Amino acid sequence: GAVVSQHPSRVICKSGTSVKIECRSLDFQATTMFWYRQFPKQSLMLMATSNEGSKATYEQGVEKDKFLINHASLTLSTLTVTSAHPEDSSFYICSARDQGSGVNTEAFFGQGTRLTVV
């Protein structure tokens, strides 16, 4: 089945630094990928839709200058948390969908990245 790989799985960084998270679709092309954020014991909140070759579409309330998204190829999207602060600590998960598979097929999720900002 289709696989989405997310890296790193865990990262600890100092306040003020930037962190890049990668999301790769391994055996299918994904013109669109999605980034979610999850706080402990809470649900997944959609942050943005990453579009290959164009700007990402951000959900209301998500700072696009804080969370930079780049989707430079059909198999890779990156999320960069810029000038990270402790409140950015969270679990970030990406998903991708095989756009060639038609309507009503599942999205595939990465393993998630646990970001801790100290």
Place this chain on the structure above:
Amino acid sequence: SQQGEEDPQALSIQEGENATMNCSYKTSINNLQWYRQNSGRGLVHLILIRSNEREKHSGRLRVTLDTSKKSSSLLIMASRAADTASYFCATESRGSTLGRLYFGRGTQLTVWP
């Protein structure tokens, strides 16, 4: 932006019992999907039900969908301790980008041996 609500928020049962979780949503949908998440891990896709379907089975899982009530249920039959996890419903809205999902709050299921 989350549009789903789930109940119960937590469910605790004994092995062998059935577990039922409910999900409600707000908009018209293409499909509704159920996912499982073990603590601190990624999501595992369980089942997808289309808007024109009413019931779907997969192994010990049974999902129902009532579009008139904008609700769905997930039944796990003959539960096992290994079923302990968080379960989320997610909807793909009609007219939205394919794969763009809105998640419910989730149900934390604990199955005691």
